[in-house]
Amino acid sequence: MTAPNxxxxxxxxxxxxxxxxxxxxxxxxGGEIHAIMGPNGTGKSTLAxxxxxxxxxxxxxxxxxxxxxxxxxxxxxxxxxxxxxxxMQYPSEISGVTNADFIRSAINAKREEGDEISLMKFIRKMxxxxxxxxxxxxxxxxxxxxxxxxxxxKRNEILQLLMLEPKIAILDEIDSGLDIDALKVVAEGxxxxxxxxxxxxxxxxxxxxxxxxxxxxxxxxxxxxxVKSGGPELAERLEAEGxxxxxxELGIEDETVGE
Amino acid sequence: xSVDTKLPFDQEYVTNFSKDRxxxxxxxxxxxxxxxxxxxxxxxxxxxTNITKWNFSSFDHEKATSSDTTxxxxxxxxxxxxxxxxxxxxxxVQENGATVFARTEEDLQNQGVIFTDIHTAVQxxxxxxxxxxxxxxxxxxxxxxxALHAALLNGGTFIYVPKNVExxxxxxxxxxxxxxxxxxxxxxxVAEANSSVTYIENYASExxxxxxANIVAEVYAADGATVNFxxxxxxxxxxxxxxxxxxxxxxxxxxxxxxxxxxxxxxxVSDNTTYLVxxxxxxxxxxxxxxxxxxxxxxxxxxxxxxKNSDGQILKHGVMKDSATAIFNGISKxxxxxxxxxxxxxxxxxxLSEKARGDANPILLIDEDDVTAGHAASVxxxxxxxxxxxxxxxxxxxxxxxxxxHGFLGPVVNEIxxxxxxxxxxxxxxxxxx
Ligand SMILES: Nc1ncnc2c1ncn2[C@@H]1O[C@H](COP(=O)(O)OP(=O)(O)OP(=O)(O)O)[C@@H](O)[C@H]1O
Ligand SMILES: [Mg+2]
Numbered sequence: 001m002t003a004p005n006x007x008x009x010x011x012x013x014x015x016x017x018x019x020x021x022x023x024x025x026x027x028x029x030g031g032e033i034h035a036i037m038g039p040n041g042t043g044k045s046t047l048a049x050x051x052x053x054x055x056x057x058x059x060x061x062x063x064x065x066x067x068x069x070x071x072x073x074x075x076x077x078x079x080x081x082x083x084x085x086x087x088m089q090y091p092s093e094i095s096g097v098t099n100a101d102f103i104r105s106a107i108n109a110k111r112e113e114g115d116e117i118s119l120m121k122f123i124r125k126m127x128x129x130x131x132x133x134x135x136x137x138x139x140x141x142x143x144x145x146x147x148x149x150x151x152x153x154k155r156n157e158i159l160q161l162l163m164l165e166p167k168i169a170i171l172d173e174i175d176s177g178l179d180i181d182a183l184k185v186v187a188e189g190x191x192x193x194x195x196x197x198x199x200x201x202x203x204x205x206x207x208x209x210x211x212x213x214x215x216x217x218x219x220x221x222x223x224x225x226x227v228k229s230g231g232p233e234l235a236e237r238l239e240a241e242g243x244x245x246x247x248x249e250l251g252i253e254d255e256t257v258g259e
Numbered sequence: 260x261s262v263d264t265k266l267p268f269d270q271e272y273v274t275n276f277s278k279d280r281x282x283x284x285x286x287x288x289x290x291x292x293x294x295x296x297x298x299x300x301x302x303x304x305x306x307x308t309n310i311t312k313w314n315f316s317s318f319d320h321e322k323a324t325s326s327d328t329t330x331x332x333x334x335x336x337x338x339x340x341x342x343x344x345x346x347x348x349x350x351x352v353q354e355n356g357a358t359v360f361a362r363t364e365e366d367l368q369n370q371g372v373i374f375t376d377i378h379t380a381v382q383x384x385x386x387x388x389x390x391x392x393x394x395x396x397x398x399x400x401x402x403x404x405x406a407l408h409a410a411l412l413n414g415g416t417f418i419y420v421p422k423n424v425e426x427x428x429x430x431x432x433x434x435x436x437x438x439x440x441x442x443x444x445x446x447x448x449v450a451e452a453n454s455s456v457t458y459i460e461n462y463a464s465e466x467x468x469x470x471x472a473n474i475v476a477e478v479y480a481a482d483g484a485t486v487n488f489x490x491x492x493x494x495x496x497x498x499x500x501x502x503x504x505x506x507x508x509x510x511x512x513x514x515x516x517x518x519x520x521x522x523x524x525x526x527x528v529s530d531n532t533t534y535l536v537x538x539x540x541x542x543x544x545x546x547x548x549x550x551x552x553x554x555x556x557x558x559x560x561x562x563x564x565x566x567k568n569s570d571g572q573i574l575k576h577g578v579m580k581d582s583a584t585a586i587f588n589g590i591s592k593x594x595x596x597x598x599x600x601x602x603x604x605x606x607x608x609x610x611l612s613e614k615a616r617g618d619a620n621p622i623l624l625i626d627e628d629d630v631t632a633g634h635a636a637s638v639x640x641x642x643x644x645x646x647x648x649x650x651x652x653x654x655x656x657x658x659x660x661x662x663x664x665h666g667f668l669g670p671v672v673n674e675i676x677x678x679x680x681x682x683x684x685x686x687x688x689x690x691x692x693x
Contacts, residue, residue, distance in 0.1 A: 052651050053647075053650075053651075055643055055647060056643075075656070076650040076651055077650040077651075077653055077654055077655050077656065077659075079651075080650065080651055080652055080654075081653045085651075085652075086651055091648060092644050092647075092648035094645050094648070094649070094662070094663065095666050096665065096666025096667055096668075096669035096670060097662050097663070097665070097666040101662070102649070102652075102662065103652075105654050105658060105662060106652035106653050106654055109653040109654045109658065110653050143666070160652060164653070
């Protein structure tokens with residue numbers, strides 16, 4: 001099996017006629033962890049949504065491939081079945097559908113008909129992963145994200161990550177709203193996934209998460225594209241000094257996507 | 260009157276029909292007077308749905324003869340509804356109004372429970388049937404369709420539960436409509452003081468052509484009686500349905516539970532009314548509906564409180580697909596003097612396509628100060644963000660819709676107190692939605 005690869009080139013994305021991503025590029029391989037940082041409103045979530053195929057985001061030009069195949073040509077569910085995963089900044093709530101039923105449907109969606117995961121195996125795996133994440137078993141039978149606290153939703157996103165075992169995961173602010181213990185637990189879960197068969201793109205505002213999950217590369221996003229890349233030390237400097245020095249260095253006045 | 264409503268039935272026809280069935284005089288007279296009246300009175304007027312152009316006059320009305328057949332002689336579809344033969348001990352199956360299969364337990368008969376087809380009931384228990392039949396809950400002179408119902412009655416069931424008798428096994432009835440036969444089915448349930456009974460009915464079509472189903476169910480519950488009424492309606496699109504299910508809850512602390520799966524494929528107007536007359540009486544109505552194709556439906560649920568401390572609960576969920584249209588009216592009416600009563604209702608409609616139409620109208624009509632009441636309603640489309648979320652986990656569009664629909668109907672389906680109705684509903688939902 002070849003290592004997973006996500007390649008994005010010169011991506012332009014608009015929402016309601018307004019261009020938000022303006023020439024974004026990145027390449028993530030199996031075994032690599034990339035962090036994307038950047039001020040509010042610079043297009044980080046837009047990137048994540050567009051790559052997953054959110055219906056509101058229109059890709060106007062550029063390329064994205066997943067293991068060499070045209071990602072942008074695939075339906076949302078096809079992207080997921082190919083091995084892409086997005087932990088969302090604001091996960092939806094779905095009433096009447098239990099967490100367990102949902103996750104089992106998702107696992108079975110990737111498997112052939114007749115080769116569905118056995119209930120025993122599913123339960124064992126779910127118990128195991130919930131233990132890792134220090135989640136109460138009651139969350140299996142609650143309706144999907146309904147009434148979950150902010151931190152519980154984030155944990156539930158990571159539970160899905162661990163259950164579905166994607167090849168490339170994009171984690172959008174998975175650390176926001178988590179208390180310090182939860183942050184450690186979630187980081188541990190993600191570190192468990194680390195292997196040559198798994199690549200990860202972590203969108204975060206805080207260096208703290210990166211203390212637990214050491215990134216290979218750190219990128220800074222402004223105005224809808226990457227304006228600076230470096231190693232873990234870049235995240236440390238951002239934490240200490242903020243973004244002004246980058247803006248100065250690059251002569252950027254307004255870092256948001258603007259008009 | 261906007262369409263030709265002339266029926267090919269006259270007084271002589273109705274009289275002969277009644278005579279052939281060896282009916283008591285009171286019924287023959289009711290048939291004749293009702294037929295006469297039908298010409299003069301109007302169709303029912305369900306709020307927000309115009310039914311004046313619907314087919315209520317084109318149908319066959321022949322005498323089907325009863326013959327007790329074997330389980331194996333039933334069609335596969337019917338056998339599926341009946342379930343396993345060894346479990347089918349309290350069941351009545353009718354085709355076009357004629358009984359084709361009937362089983363009841365000796366035990367019940369010994370306790371004085373009557374569970375028989377309406378045809379036999381009017382012969383063997385004439386006085387008892389006459390006392391209740393279209394007496395209060397539904398009357399023949401209410402509108403043209405109830406009048407026609409009385410005039411052309413050709414099938415149904417009578418259930419009588421004596422005082423203090425608790426019927427533990429559910430009594431089941433399956434009514435199959437075939438070809439162009441019009442069904443004028445009447446279900447009459449009388450539950451005496453402190454008795455209890457569960458009744459489950461299925462309506463289905465086989466090879467239907469254009470026709471009419473005109474269904475009336477009356478429930479009478481005395482002091483402390485409990486009636487559990489479950490139904491799964493599943494007529495095909497050629498059948499225009501008028502279904503009027505009502506309960507007269509006269510008794511103190513009497514309870515009536517309705518679990519209605521309204522799954523017809525043809526135009527349907529449904530009236531489900533409960534009169535809470537007894538002090539401390541209780542009504543609980545749960546309905547699940549799915550509309551598809553081009554059908555138009557109107558579902559009106561009314562709970563009318565007269566008794567003090569009466570409690571009425573309405574929960575209706577509907578899913579509309581294709582270019583189906585449905586109106587969901589929920590009415591809680593609390594009369595003056597019904598102090599300390601409580602009326603609550605929720606109507607929710609989920610639309611799956613651009614052309615589907617749904618309308619939810621919760622109405623509280625309250626003529627008494629000392630009461631509590633509440634309502635909630637929503638009409639909406641599937642949330643594209645929810646779809647995106649589910650699909651982003653690899654779940655196909657179809658399966659994602661399925662999950663959302665089950666999630667939407669689940670709160671009603673899961674609360675249905677009769678297990679077999681719940682299971683049947685889940686099956687019909689699967690069939691209708693996908
Ligand atoms: N649905 C939308 N409609 C209108 N504007 C939108 C929509 N989604 C995003 N935008 C705009 O696009 C820009 C980028 O938003 P995005 O959510 O990608 O930022 P972000 O970098 O993730 O910010 P944050 O750090 O606050 O999460 C913002 O100006 C935002 O208002
Ligand atoms: Mg964001």
